[in-house]
Amino acid sequence: MRIAVVGSGYVGLVAGACFAELGHDVLLVDNDEHKLAALKLGECPIHEKFLPELLERHRGKRLDFTGDLADAVRHSQLIFIAVGTPPKDDGDADLSYVESVAQGIAGAIDDYKVVVEKSTVPVYTNSWVRKIMLLNGAPAELFDVASNPEFLREGTAVADFLYPDRIVVGADTDRCAQLLAQAYGPLTDGSYYKNPDAIPGPVTGPFQAHLIRTSAKSAELIKHASNAFLAMKISFINAVASVCEAVGADVEQVREGIGTDSRIGRRFLSPGVGYGGSCFPKDLLAFRSVARENGCHFGLLDETARVNEEQRNRFIRKVRKALWTLKGKKLAVLGLAFKNGTDDLRESPAVGIIKSLLKEGCAITAYDPAAMGRAAEEFGPNSAVRFAHGPYEALQGADACLVLTEWEDFAALDLARIKQLLRYPIVVDGRNLFKPAAMEEAGLHYYSIGRPDVVGAHSATVTSALKEAASKNEAISRNEAA
Ligand SMILES: NC(=O)c1ccc[n+]([C@@H]2O[C@H](COP(=O)([O-])OP(=O)(O)OC[C@H]3O[C@@H](n4cnc5c(N)ncnc54)[C@H](O)[C@@H]3O)[C@@H](O)[C@H]2O)c1
Structure with a gap:
């Protein structure tokens, strides 16, 4: 089939490359000239497994x-x-990019097309796109x-696209549904998976x-409701983690006990610093707006967002608890992306x-x-964030190590080396990447989510060293102010 994908970002680029992989003839459209130039030169602008190969x-x-939407249409x-x-700002989805593409498509239609x-x-976006095109x-x-x-x-975008749990087609006419x-035939008839190069x-x-x-409306709702x-x-497991901390239970054990219930399942029951990324926060707000505008009170969505916000504050409180005062502290941060496997911030x-x-x-x-690379752009050249070439370089001389993304490489770090490089043997883990027993054995003070703190035999020495350093910092700032 001949397919155009408008927007060559995380979704469009993966979808376009995968449709080509399924045997279709694909034109990827974008209005970002730099991105197009990079793609034409053979670069892959995002970090995504199997995408460079495709x-x-x-x-x-x-x-x-191409940058020519009309030609692609x-x-x-x-x-x-x-x-x-x-x-x-009000949480509604900004649909102006969708509208502008719909206008562009409308002007170029010369034959039956499915948008x-x-x-x-x-x-309701479906009916708006239709109206805009007619206008x-x-x-x-x-x-x-x-x-x-x-x-x-x-x-895992490429594998998710090619091995989907389900493909939802919301179509109000049989012609476009067919x-x-x-387009997805090679996946639904299974022929793609027989290909030795799959x-x-x-x-x-x-x-x-x-x-x-x-129906089109149901498909739109399915996506918002899923996210x-x-x-x-x-947020549920993070709230459970807070209760675990309060009563001295271990959220990983509780999670195992909950997640093995086949009605619940283990996935997405990982306690941590909360969800992020370009989808969950925005889709939750957009779904709440849809519900509100249609007269439905959906308080569960407010609470989900509130718990998520609070989870970051709880993490900062943990860092403070581990380090006593924060001003002047030098911290090693392992992980910047919103999750592992991506460069998305x-x-x-x-x-x-x-x-x-x-x-x-x-x-x-x-x-x-x-x-x-993206982080250097995000924080800019004048911020107090430095970037290291590797995890051990980041740890060198830091007062504590904070783990903020669940990259597998971090879980394999040498604990003895971490201890040796850090100024104080403190790790605050926002992703529960390490086992508390291993941290204890390595002589590290370990604070994680929903599990008892590991504060080794030397805790008194570390605390007094921290207090001494904090008073020194204060004295220095007083002198500087004077
Ligand atoms: N990122 C994800 O994991 C994910 C997953 C499922 C669904 N989605 C949804 O897919 C959509 C796209 O998300 P994304 O992460 O790929 O976004 P993105 O920002 O990575 O990509 C969007 C692309 O569209 C291009 N663009 C904008 N206006 C254009 C126009 N008028 N003509 C041509 N190109 C234009 C931009 O230059 C950019 O390359 C969003 O609605 C998102 O919610 C994202």
Whole structure:
């Protein structure tokens, strides 16, 4: 099939590369000239497993890049809209990018096309896209608008796209539903997985993706409700973790006991510094707005967001508890991305926590395996954040180590070396990456989420050293002020 994907970001680029992998002829459209130039030069602008291989495999053959939306529309049967839908100040989704693409598509329609919402959008967007296209001159009989929400997770996006739990096709006419089903045919009939060069996925043996056909409105709601539910699961376990801390229980044991219930499941029950990224925070707010505008009170969503916000504050309190005072402290931060496997910093808890620590007067040396370039842009050249070339360099001489992203590499760090490099043997782990017993054995003071603190035999010595250092810092600041 001939497919256009408008918006070559985390979703569009992955979807476009994967559709080419399924045998379609794909044009990826973007209005960011730098991104287009990089893509045409053979670069992969995001960190995503298997994406460089797919781009290499199909670039210039079944996959091309363009800034010309009208040309891409004329060339294609299916046009996926995958532009951003960021939150506005009031929490509503900003649909201006979607609207501008819909206007552009309308002007170029010369034959029957299916316009597909791939971006996450509130219910009713489908009918708005249709109205905008009609107002901009698209003949009603020459297009349909469908909703095909994307459920990929950054870090495993390619495998998620090619081995989906389900494909949701929200279509109000059979004609467009059939075309969309055809686009995903190699996944739903299982032929893709028989290909010896298929990208490996999480399944062994024969596999066929499951396609769910719904109305366009239901598909829009499915995406918002899915993300809200997953965010709620994370906030739920974080609230349970707080109770565990209060009563001296271990949230990892509690999680094992809850997660093994097949009705609940283990996934997304990981306690930590809270959810982030470009989807959960914004989609939760947008879903709340949709509910409110339609007269439904959905207080569970408010509470989910509140717990998440509080989780970051709790983490700062943990750092304070471990270090007594924060002003003048030198902290090593391991992890900047909002989760492992990606370089995406949008709404990353690590970024929010670092900003709070900077306000408290801390100096930060950070390391992340993928997100350093984006972080350097985020914090700018004049901030008190330095970037190290590796985790051990970040730890050198720091007063404590903070773990903020669950990169597997961090879990494999040499604990004896961590202790030797740190000024004080303190690790505050916002992702429960380490085992408390191992930290204790290594002589590290270890603060994690929802588990008892490990404060070694030398705690009194460390505390008095901290107090001494804090008084020195105060004296220095007093002298500087004088
Ligand atoms: N990132 C995820 O994990 C994820 C997962 C599922 C769904 N989504 C949803 O998918 C949508 C896209 O998210 P993303 O993370 O890929 O965003 P992104 O910011 O990475 O990419 C959006 C792209 O659209 C381009 N763009 C904007 N306006 C354009 C226009 N008028 N014409 C052509 N290109 C234009 C931008 O230059 C950018 O490259 C959002 O609605 C998001 O909620 C994201």
